[in-house]
Amino acid sequence: MAKKELNTKEQHYADTRKEAEDIVAEAKEDMHLTKWGINEKHNKYGQYFVIDLQFTFNTPKEIMEVEV
Numbered sequence: 001m002a003k004k005e006l007n008t009k010e011q012h013y014a015d016t017r018k019e020a021e022d023i024v025a026e027a028k029e030d031m032h033l034t035k036w037g038i039n040e041k042h043n044k045y046g047q048y049f050v051i052d053l054q055f056t057f058n059t060p061k062e063i064m065e066v067e068v
Contacts, residue, residue, distance in 0.1 A: 020038045032055045034056040
């Protein structure tokens, strides 16, 4: 039986707020996107953005049940 990921989390990096919003807009086209966030970060090199995306895939109960 093949394993399937039911929950997937991704992190992306962007230099500008516009790039971060473009990444989120592209991810919103996927119907499995359940959660997203843009976090502004700072370090000695300046400002950057970390984008968190979470995808959830629904699987029928019969497939998830395993007989022992």
